[in-house]
Every structure is written in C-alpha cells, then in structure tokens.
Amino acid sequence: MRGIKFSFLCKEKPQRTGKRVAIVGAGPAGLTAAGYLVCKGHDVDIYDKMPEPGGLMLFVIPEFRIPVERVRLGAKELEEEFEVTYYPKTKVMEGEREDEGDEFYERVVKLSELRENYDAVLIATGIWNVGRIGIPGDDLEGILSPLELLFWIKGAELGYVPKEKVPDLRGKRVGIIGAGLTAVDAAFECNRLGAEVEIFYRRTIREAPAGAYEINILRNRGVKWFELVTPKRVIGENGRVKAIELLRTRLGEPDETGRRRPVPIEGSEFQVELDYLVFAIGMVPTPPVNGSYIATDRRGRIVVDSRHMTSVEGIFAAGDVANGPTKVSRAIKDGLYAAVSIDRWLRGES
Amino acid sequence: MERKYLYLDYLTCIGCETCETVCDFIHDGSPHIRIYVTENKQYLPINCKHCDDAPCVRVCPTHAIYRDEDGAVRIHEDKCIGCLACLQVCPYGVPFYSLKVRAITKCDMCADRREEGLEPACALMCPAEAIQYGPLVMVLELVNERRAKNIPEHRRELGEEELRKSVSSGYVLL
CATH class of the missing domain: 3.50.50.60 (FAD/NAD(P)-binding domain)
Incomplete structure (x- = not known):
C-alpha cells in the first residue's frame, strides 16, 4: 500500500x-x-x-x-x-x-x-466535542459519545487505548440516535462487535444524511432502523441506562435546511430497553x-x-x-x- | 512506454468525493471526475475509463480522439468539431463539451502532470486507495489480492446467509 x-x-x-x-x-x-x-x-x-x-x-x-x-x-x-x-x-x-x-x-x-x-x-x-442533547437522563452511565466509542474501538486496535476500556458489546442492546455518517459508522462498528443495534431517527430514511444506501446495508446486517421517533428521556436504574423513552413524530413544514421538520406527537410515548445509548448528533x-x-x-x-x-x-x-x-x-x-x-x-x- | 490504467475500484470507494475535489482544484473548477449521487444516496465517481476498444475513438468523424503513449484517451482540441458523437457512444456519458474551449474536455489522466513526472492527482489523494494508476498487471494484482483477502475473513466471521447479504450489498467488511 x-x-x-x-x-x-x-x-x-x-x-x-x-x-x-x-x-x-x-x-x-x-x-x-x-x-x-x-x-x-x-x-x-x-x-x-x-x-x-x-x-x-x-x-x-x-x-x-x-x-x-x-x-x-x-x-x-x-x-x-x-x-x-x-x-x-x-x-x-x-x-x-x-x-x-x-x-x-x-x-x-x-x-x-x-x-x-x-x-x-x-x-x-x-x-x-459532542454537544449534550439536553433531555432528562442524558448523563447516565452507559451513554456514550460516538467519538468516544469509535475512538476507543479504533484506539484499542491501534494500541493506544487499553482493550478493557472498550465495552464488551457482544449480545448487548445498543441504541443510536441520529442518521448521519457518524451514526452509521458507530452502528457498523457495534454490529461488527456483536451488539444488537437499533438506530432511532426523527425523520424518515429519505431525509437521513447518511442516505438509504448506507442504512440499508446496515439493515441487511441485522441493524434495526426506527424512523419518525425522537428521544424524550433516558430511563436509568442505579445510575445506568435501562431504557429510552421515545415519542413518535410526523413530518411538518420544511425548516431552513429544506427538510421537513419533525413534529412530536403528544401522548405517543413508548419505551425501548437498552444497555448502551449513543447520541450521534451535534x-x-x-x-x-x-x-x-x-x-x-x-x-x-x-x-x-x-x-x-x-x-x-x-x-x-x-x-x-x-x-x-x-x-x-x-x-x-x-x-x-x-x-x-x-x-x-x-x-x-x- | 508501457500502457497505464486508471482504475476505479467501486467496491473500495467510500464516496468521500476527494477525487472530484482535487481534480476540481487542479483544473480550475472544471473537474474531469464527477460524483453522481443516486436516489438512494450512493456517491459514484465517474470519469473516462480510457477503454481498450474505445467507442469514442472509433466514432469521431474528424479523428480528434487519440491514445497517447501512456494509454490515455485524449482529444485534439483543434480537430474537435463539437458534434458530440463521442457522447452518444460513451457508455459512461463522460465526454463533456466545453463552450469555452469549444471542444470536448474530459479526463486525460493528468497529461500535464505526467509530463512533469507526476501521477494522476485523484489516485494519489484518494483516502481509501480506491483509484489505482499503473500498468495493467499492477492494477489487477492489487485488486485480486484485495478480493481474495476478504474470502477467508468472511468464512470465519459470517454464516452463509450473512455472507450472501454482505456480498450482494456491495460492502466487504474486514
């Protein structure tokens, strides 16, 4: 090379x-x-x-x-x-x-x-740096920044990060919020390390910045794609992530980027149990x-x-x-x- | 002079657009390798493939298209009449008519750079090493090795169903 x-x-x-x-x-x-x-x-x-x-x-x-x-x-x-x-x-x-x-x-x-x-x-x-999303429970243990996660995985392979620092993701449920290239890369790596990965996105696959092509490759690999949902709060147990509460959304009028703005639907809350949560946004x-x-x-x-x-x-x-x-x-x-x-x-x- | 190839390995391309960026930079805003974005957001760089049996060379009525000593398909700008016959026959839709030059312009495998002993810029800068420039044997060996390496890795890591899916999806994960 x-x-x-x-x-x-x-x-x-x-x-x-x-x-x-x-x-x-x-x-x-x-x-x-x-x-x-x-x-x-x-x-x-x-x-x-x-x-x-x-x-x-x-x-x-x-x-x-x-x-x-x-x-x-x-x-x-x-x-x-x-x-x-x-x-x-x-x-x-x-x-x-x-x-x-x-x-x-x-x-x-x-x-x-x-x-x-x-x-x-x-x-x-x-x-x-990764900005805080600003919802209740977003500082619980088990919430990872995408940079941190990808960096631990790559850094361990390069010999800069001790192997123990990379969470053992085999069989763990990992939720990823966002659908940009960082979200997709985090999903690929977690999937490769044996996690059950779910991606949550507030718009639809048509608006996803990473594009349907990348997302569909992930879906072929067993990653679950969940669209039109937005996080409301993170639920913890003993200071650790246990689940995420999501709200369903619908697409409203276009925003300044020309994409239709997601509007949360009142009373549509539901929960998904998780071991790790990655906010791949901001x-x-x-x-x-x-x-x-x-x-x-x-x-x-x-x-x-x-x-x-x-x-x-x-x-x-x-x-x-x-x-x-x-x-x-x-x-x-x-x-x-x-x-x-x-x-x-x-x-x-x- | 040994014939050179400029080969774009689409299975290795990550769609980052670096090739178009550097081509645009050295050609003052008129890149000869262009990214086409498909409806499902796949980013595909398209440039002249400098075909062995190039239909554009055969169809050009004024013999304005020729092959140079490195193997690049080139345009004699003064002979080009702008009839776009080459565009009709190019399977990649590569020939681009420049109203400024009043001739077809397209990838010439960085002809000016080759004269100075430099290689095509896109191949040098591609972060994924998806573009190879060199003699056919070199290009083939590299790509063959790349594909062969993936086979045992897949067998070890993935089941048959998964293997089928990952291969058909176009991505090969090491």
Whole structure:
C-alpha cells in the first residue's frame, strides 16, 4: 500500500522561501494544507494533541473505510521527504476547555505564541466535542459519545487505548440516535462487535444524511432502523441506562435546511430497553481558543473571510473547525484553498 | 512506454468525493471526475475509463480522439468539431463539451502532470486507495489480492446467509 500523497502537486521540495508555517491539527485539512505549502517551499510544523498524525481519519473513521496504513504512510512521507516536523501530544489552546481525546496531550502551547513564532498559522482542529442533547437522563452511565466509542474501538486496535476500556458489546442492546455518517459508522462498528443495534431517527430514511444506501446495508446486517421517533428521556436504574423513552413524530413544514421538520406527537410515548445509548448528533467544532482571541460564531465555528483568514491577521482556519461537521473531501478542499491563500499572503500578494 | 490504467475500484470507494475535489482544484473548477449521487444516496465517481476498444475513438468523424503513449484517451482540441458523437457512444456519458474551449474536455489522466513526472492527482489523494494508476498487471494484482483477502475473513466471521447479504450489498467488511 502507498500513502495518501498530500504533496501531490510537486515531486520534491523546491527552493526554500524561509517562511515558517504552523499548522494546528493533523487531520485531512491540516495535512493537505501542509502538502501544498511544502510544494511552495515553506517550512511547516504541525501540532496535534493526539499521539500521531491523521486526525479523525486515523482515530475515528473505521478501518474498512480508510485504511490506517494509507494515512500513516502519507503523514510519514511529508516528514521524510518534505521535512515537515510533527509535534504530537501537544494541545494548542488560548484559554481553557476540555475536549475528547484530551487524555493524550502532554504539553500545551498558546495559540498567540505560535502566531509570534511563525510567519503564519493555520487552524484545522476539527470537531472533537459532542454537544449534550439536553433531555432528562442524558448523563447516565452507559451513554456514550460516538467519538468516544469509535475512538476507543479504533484506539484499542491501534494500541493506544487499553482493550478493557472498550465495552464488551457482544449480545448487548445498543441504541443510536441520529442518521448521519457518524451514526452509521458507530452502528457498523457495534454490529461488527456483536451488539444488537437499533438506530432511532426523527425523520424518515429519505431525509437521513447518511442516505438509504448506507442504512440499508446496515439493515441487511441485522441493524434495526426506527424512523419518525425522537428521544424524550433516558430511563436509568442505579445510575445506568435501562431504557429510552421515545415519542413518535410526523413530518411538518420544511425548516431552513429544506427538510421537513419533525413534529412530536403528544401522548405517543413508548419505551425501548437498552444497555448502551449513543447520541450521534451535534458534533461541535473545537477551536484552539476559548474566549475572545479569535472570533467564533454561535455554533462554535471559527469565522473566516474569503481568504480563510480569521479575525487575527496571519491566522487562518480550514476544515470542520470552520464549517462544522462535513465529509473528508470538504476538509481537503478547504485545506487546499486555505494553503493557496496562506502562500499568497506570505508572498505579499493579498 | 508501457500502457497505464486508471482504475476505479467501486467496491473500495467510500464516496468521500476527494477525487472530484482535487481534480476540481487542479483544473480550475472544471473537474474531469464527477460524483453522481443516486436516489438512494450512493456517491459514484465517474470519469473516462480510457477503454481498450474505445467507442469514442472509433466514432469521431474528424479523428480528434487519440491514445497517447501512456494509454490515455485524449482529444485534439483543434480537430474537435463539437458534434458530440463521442457522447452518444460513451457508455459512461463522460465526454463533456466545453463552450469555452469549444471542444470536448474530459479526463486525460493528468497529461500535464505526467509530463512533469507526476501521477494522476485523484489516485494519489484518494483516502481509501480506491483509484489505482499503473500498468495493467499492477492494477489487477492489487485488486485480486484485495478480493481474495476478504474470502477467508468472511468464512470465519459470517454464516452463509450473512455472507450472501454482505456480498450482494456491495460492502466487504474486514
């Protein structure tokens, strides 16, 4: 197998410009931007809180979609052929905030320090948090965040997470709320580990972001698909999840996304018994700042202009941290165009 | 020069659209590999297959379509008259008429990049390694090995009914 060739635009590093760029986050956006920038002769350092580069591609997305080796070899090529320096286990943060995967970092560097020490900074820290859904019982034991679950499974396979940490799902009833790609990936992995999986979605399969194709593959594998239901509360016993209470919904008028809004039907409550519950909704951007150092919007996304520049001159942002949850290709696209802007800016062209 | 193939392994493709993204980037917003989304939301990248017995080459009345030394099916833009006969016969509907160029444009296996000794960008960047570029033997060996690897895994993990379902569904889980 060969690695993803992030430096696909050149054969070798051209003459050095002497400019230094720090990239925060070694996921698809960060690595792709690095590939472009080294092809323009800039020196690139990449900071990431995880123990090795790759981001969600390596630590969360299941192996059957993106092979670990493909990501690893790609990151290694940048290091060996293009002199990219990685600073793993290093969290970049201005202010404080706890995110998923925080157990791995050993050092903290301030974003403002990077801005002082480098000619430009690119933030590509993605979405390493999951928002609370805000229903009674949503903090019971046995409720797992999809990131945590997928990360434990993949991390155990990679040797970063002790095997004991992965719950033994064989024969267990796992409920998954949501029908995006994260929900589908969580369902695939739980199904593979022997769980009885049920997916609960508030609209119908026609509106499901992951699409009928993926969902029907899961159904062929024995995953149950439950549509037009919305969670009302989680029922616990001795502090642990025992069941979920759901309300049936019907589709009403279209909302701002053009999809018909689900309307809960009063008095339609029913319960489904569960051992684990995964809220695969609401992945939240995790910018390396908490406070007013750079501007973020209501949903936590970093605000950027058409050049991908943030509210601080010389700091750029790309990928999910600026867009919210999207697909790998969107992160790659953003990484490329942000890198084009950084290169131009460093050359004084805009 | 040995004939090269650009092979898209649909059983390995994850529909992430990275191929279209990088193709779009290097072709200033006019990608030559395009994602088609089916009604049930399957994401299928379609590009020129550079067929061995290419119907477009045979049907072109002005002989504007030729095969280059690496095996890519290419267009002589100055010979193309825009009759779209190639589009009529292409089973993938690939030939795209550009009003700006006034000729058919389509995947040329990254001809400009090949001149510089670089390989097609989509193959290099695909996260799933679903696109292979190289001599036929290399492509076949890789894909054969991939399929063969799945057989014993399936037999161990799944019952016959499950195996049938998983194979027919198009996904192969390791």
